[in-house]
Amino acid sequence: MELKNKKCFILDMDGTIYLGDKLIEGTKEFLELLEKQNKKYLFVTNNSSKSAKDYVDKLNRLGIYAKKENILTSGEATCIYLNRYNPGAKVYVVGTEGLLKEFRDYGFNVTNGREELPDYVVLGFDTSLNYMKIWEACSFIRKGVPFIATHPDYNCPLENGEFMPDCGAMIEMFKASTGIFPKIIGKPNKEIVDVIYEKTNLSSKDIAIVGDRLYTDIMTGKNSGITSILVLSGETKAEDLEDTEISPDIVLESVKNLYEILI
Incomplete structure (x- = not known):
């Protein structure tokens, strides 16, 4: 599975990019590498307690330059879904x-x-x-x-x-x-995946999803044919993989290891 050929990385935030108000080691270097390689990335979080602007402000405080179009929350995906009907x-x-x-x-x-x-x-x-x-x-x-x-x-x-x-x-x-x-509506459901496709203008084969939860992030990949990368920096621990039917395509300690693969 050649990650270097992926055109876009869908990134969870809580537990993947940061924990609370602390950036996970390697995050800045990873994002800078994606930009250098002209790859897209979209922060997709199930956390609907904050708006996209709130997340832009938080990422900026943590030293990550992001724009509103780089963020998709489950709250916005719910708005988009209901707005269609x-x-x-x-x-x-x-x-x-x-x-x-x-x-x-x-x-x-x-x-x-x-x-x-x-x-x-x-x-x-x-x-x-x-x-x-x-x-x-x-x-x-x-x-x-x-x-x-x-x-x-x-x-x-x-x-x-x-x-x-x-x-x-x-x-x-x-x-x-x-x-x-x-x-x-949110991960791992089809409704938010459809919004991801719209926002990136890409298909499943060009995308990888990175996250810390088996039943949301990894299931999103499984449900949609998107390459799934589990990071052990948040909710899921290595021992959780011993008794689960949800198998990620790749397991890494953190986004720092993903940076090392792509460099």
Whole structure:
């Protein structure tokens, strides 16, 4: 499998490029090499708690120059998906202010109460989650409002081996209350892969995906025929590979090793 022939690398962020507010060693050199070799790269994160602009700001703070067009979040992918079928729809978003702004920027009518049924309930990685949001969303879902979730990740990796509960854990809570499982847009699902193809103007054979999670990043590759590269710098550890049906094409310690392969 010749990685040097790939035209674009799809890069997860949390656990792959950085942990918390610390850049993973080798990241800057790897990105500079891709630019030198005229290869494309797209940061694709399932973390919908921040907007693309938030991620641009964070990457810039960490010393990585990025533009908005270099970023795709599961939140934006959800906006793009819903915009295809029901532009301007009324949406009840369980999410951060960054995610709400993203929906407004795409022209959706973001509602904030029970006065009338929305067209969709959208659940993101809501670090501002409170009981009233949970109650209102569950009430809408029980009344038949379509339930959409941005991504299925159970935990968000941080520095020093710590984790934050993520959207997948919240999905389980909503399902326990309503009995309804949402349609999920983010990795590893087809909907976000279609957006990746649109943004890169490339097909699966020209792309490799790099990430730290088996059930999202690596499954994205498996589901779409994209070469998958697992890095052990985030959620997945080497011992996790001993008891899984999700096999990455390549396993590396970090993006530093990928840099060494491509140089």
